Amino acid sequence: MNKRMHITPLEFGATGDGVADDTHALQTAVDEAISKKIKLTSPMSAVYAVTAPIEIRGTLNADFELAEIRAAAPLAALIRYETPNYYTILRNLRLDGNLMADVCLDIVNARKMRVDNVISGRHLKTALNIRQGYEIFVQNSHFNGATPDDINGDAAENTVGIEISTSDCHFSDIVIIDCKTAVANRGFNFYERIHAWTYKPEIIKNSVCFDLWSPCVISDSYADTFYICFRLRRQGIKCKLIGCGSYYNERLYMAKLGHVSPYLLWVDEGDGRGVAIQSSMMLATTAMEGYYSNIEKCAVYTDGSDSFVGWKDAPEH
Numbered sequence: 001m002n003k004r005m006h007i008t009p010l011e012f013g014a015t016g017d018g019v020a021d022d023t024h025a026l027q028t029a030v031d032e033a034i035s036k037k038i039k040l041t042s043p044m045s046a047v048y049a050v051t052a053p054i055e056i057r058g059t060l061n062a063d064f065e066l067a068e069i070r071a072a073a074p075l076a077a078l079i080r081y082e083t084p085n086y087y088t089i090l091r092n093l094r095l096d097g098n099l100m101a102d103v104c105l106d107i108v109n110a111r112k113m114r115v116d117n118v119i120s121g122r123h124l125k126t127a128l129n130i131r132q133g134y135e136i137f138v139q140n141s142h143f144n145g146a147t148p149d150d151i152n153g154d155a156a157e158n159t160v161g162i163e164i165s166t167s168d169c170h171f172s173d174i175v176i177i178d179c180k181t182a183v184a185n186r187g188f189n190f191y192e193r194i195h196a197w198t199y200k201p202e203i204i205k206n207s208v209c210f211d212l213w214s215p216c217v218i219s220d221s222y223a224d225t226f227y228i229c230f231r232l233r234r235q236g237i238k239c240k241l242i243g244c245g246s247y248y249n250e251r252l253y254m255a256k257l258g259h260v261s262p263y264l265l266w267v268d269e270g271d272g273r274g275v276a277i278q279s280s281m282m283l284a285t286t287a288m289e290g291y292y293s294n295i296e297k298c299a300v301y302t303d304g305s306d307s308f309v310g311w312k313d314a315p316e317h
Helices: 022-035 153-158
Strands: 017-021 039-041 047-051 054-056 059-072 075-088 089-098 101-111 114-121 126-130 137-144 161-162 171-177 181-185 188-196 208-212 215-221 223-224 230-231 241-242 245-247 263-267 276-278 281-283 288-294 307-309
Touching: 022 039, 022 054, 022 059, 039 054, 054 230, 075 230, 089 241, 101 114, 114 126, 126 137, 137 161, 137 288, 161 171, 161 215, 230 241
Parallel strands: 017 047, 039 059, 047 059, 054 075, 059 089, 075 101, 089 114, 101 126, 114 137, 126 161, 137 171, 161 181, 171 188, 181 208, 188 215, 188 223, 208 230, 215 241, 223 245, 230 263, 241 276, 245 281, 263 288, 281 307
Antiparallel strands: none
């Protein structure tokens, strides 16, 4: 039996030159791979220009070999994923919002999905948006905001790296660059080895590394040059920060660039009770005074395993 092992969008009429509209060909290839239960792949050099979201509506095994999907018209999303089916794998893919796509990867509903080595950038709102589902694993990926030369005001104010509104998902070994909010967590999720950093003054101003609305576990992760490192939105929220760190690039974080004193913790409701920081090294900036919290008598739990350097009113053990 001579059974095919994979297909590519080029077989369905895609040019992959970044100029011609490859929307129909790429969508047809995705649908065919799902229907025939065959792997979808691509030449690494291909750049697929699309003018409508690519819809994934079933279990897909896709390895794009670092090919790129690029927005060529205003889009709600570059890729829209929605299926109750298990075990989709999406790997080795570049997504360019091209300052035209609101979202690079929009997961409306997914179960037991794997996203591996996805590199996205230049979205207007969100790099990765996860709305419903569970056991979605995202790893070894880069989520970038707009690049320094072409950022506009809307992108600078609205850009988010990861936004998730569901639970039981896992994120590991991820870099988030120049997103106003690196992570907006609205479910019980797990974050491991997340390094988020800002570089442009427009992004640093009023930026938040972890915007926490729901319980989560964050380990071995790093808030690098943000106005607020951890924002606690709700009273009694239970979050564990284990082996985490903060750092400031003092060539970038300065008063003359319009920055104000940063905060390690910003508590919107309550007193921070329920949050624990353990085995963490939190460094403030010497460019200006940094504050441990925006409230007095912050009840976030810490112990002798933590180190707080340069944060005004931080616990002393």
